[in-house]
Amino acid sequence: xxxxxxxxxxxxxxxxxxxxxxxxxxxxxxxxxxxxxxxxxxxxxxxxxxxxxxxxxxxxxxxxxxxxxxxxxxxxxxxxxxxxxxxxxxxxxxxxxxxxxxxxxxxxxxxxxxxxxxxxxxxxxxxxxxxxxxxxxxxxxxxxxxxxxxxxxxxxxxxxxxxxxxxx
Amino acid sequence: xxxxxxxxxxxxxxxxxxxxxxxxxxxxxxxxxxxxxxxxxxxxxxxxxxxxxxxxxxxxxxxxxxxxxxxxxxxxxxxxxxxxxxxxxxxxxxxxxxxxxxxxxxxxxxxxxxxxxxxxxxxxxxxxxxxxxxxxxxxxxxxxxxxxxxxxxxxxxxxxxxxxxxxxxxxxxxxxxxxxxxxxxx
Ligand SMILES: Cc1ncc(C[n+]2csc(CCOP(=O)(O)OP(=O)(O)O)c2C)c(N)n1
Ligand SMILES: [Mg+2]
Numbered sequence: 001x002x003x004x005x006x007x008x009x010x011x012x013x014x015x016x017x018x019x020x021x022x023x024x025x026x027x028x029x030x031x032x033x034x035x036x037x038x039x040x041x042x043x044x045x046x047x048x049x050x051x052x053x054x055x056x057x058x059x060x061x062x063x064x065x066x067x068x069x070x071x072x073x074x075x076x077x078x079x080x081x082x083x084x085x086x087x088x089x090x091x092x093x094x095x096x097x098x099x100x101x102x103x104x105x106x107x108x109x110x111x112x113x114x115x116x117x118x119x120x121x122x123x124x125x126x127x128x129x130x131x132x133x134x135x136x137x138x139x140x141x142x143x144x145x146x147x148x149x150x151x152x153x154x155x156x157x158x159x160x161x162x163x164x165x166x167x168x
Numbered sequence: 169x170x171x172x173x174x175x176x177x178x179x180x181x182x183x184x185x186x187x188x189x190x191x192x193x194x195x196x197x198x199x200x201x202x203x204x205x206x207x208x209x210x211x212x213x214x215x216x217x218x219x220x221x222x223x224x225x226x227x228x229x230x231x232x233x234x235x236x237x238x239x240x241x242x243x244x245x246x247x248x249x250x251x252x253x254x255x256x257x258x259x260x261x262x263x264x265x266x267x268x269x270x271x272x273x274x275x276x277x278x279x280x281x282x283x284x285x286x287x288x289x290x291x292x293x294x295x296x297x298x299x300x301x302x303x304x305x306x307x308x309x310x311x312x313x314x315x316x317x318x319x320x321x322x323x324x325x326x327x328x329x330x331x332x333x334x335x336x337x338x339x340x341x342x343x344x345x346x347x348x349x350x351x352x353x354x
Binding site for chain 2: 020043045046047048049051052053054055056057058059060061062063064065067081082084085086089090091092
């Protein structure tokens with residue numbers, strides 16, 4: 001599979017005015033987080049839980065920043081109540097970058113069920129998402145920006161294994 | 169001191185600071201006493217008032233930001249105390265109304281009778297953590313924290329007394345967002 005460089009993608013997000021990043025790591029996102037720790041223009045705040053990261057992003061948005069939440073799909077379970085009882089009803093957007101562990105049932109046992117249901121959970125909650133690919137980045141980001149700026153709702157970019165360089 | 173008295177004492181001390189409220193009784197009591205544009209009434213997402221407040225504090229470093237929390241909410245998100253300590257925003261004041269119960273759902277006991285939350289905050293690394301039991305101690309303690317660098321923690325020990333007839337927040341969540349963002353911009 002073609003891959004995107006973490007650097008190019010983060011720089012792209014910064015150009016879209018995302019400067020506030022937080023989350024809980026996943027190996028699939030390790031390159032992104034390493035790069036975030038290196039760039040001047042963006043701030044990466046380690047969160048201890050994904051739902052706390054949702055709260056942090058909400059506070060950042062309410063004070064005028066555009067936030068990004070990086071997490072593994074296992075974190076989606078922890079976040080669902082925050083998304084449904086905070087972001088969706090208050091119209092507080094956030095760009096979520098969610099790694100897809102357990103894709104196709106080929107992963108460690110703890111990832112298999114969530115790997116099967118994560119996108120169904122998003123759909124059930126009425127939350128839009130797209131699977132990010134090296135060749136759909138511009139188009140997907142344009143959709144995400146519309147969702148965030150016009151509808152003021154969260155948008156999730158699903159990241160498959162191998163999309164980004166991993167650093168660990 | 170009754171819980172309501174803590175609000176009666178605290179709210180007149182506020183200027184135009186953003187105040188992020190924990191869900192349940194905390195929102196309703198504050199709203200009923202004095203509705204403010206700069207109040208973020210978090211009606212769901214229990215436990216997240218502290219992380220929302222941290223986000224505001226980090227993005228508005230020149231502005232004091234207050235979190236008005238409950239013991240049950242704090243216990244649900246103790247990890248956020250560590251995040252606040254680690255990020256150490258000087259402008260964050262975390263006030264906790266500790267009635268040792270989940271009052272909003274019928275006064276079931278929490279465990280804050282056994283866990284001194286101000287010590288948890290202090291050990292996590294808040295710059296200051298105070299505990300008050302008497303109404304007359306609220307004002308000096310709050311003013312001290314508002315006039316010095318944080319992150320600060322103020323635990324107010326109260327007796328549950330919530331009157332279920334107290335009104336609910338009448339603004340819609342979307343209105344709460346718009347008002348709060350507007351007040352923060354100015
Ligand atoms: C995730 C979640 N679990 C449970 C509830 C129900 N609930 C609403 S308010 C509340 C109690 C909050 O306790 P505390 O922070 O001590 O505030 P108090 O009600 O005592 O003022 C509970 C358990 C909820 N809203 N969300
Ligand atoms: Mg309580």
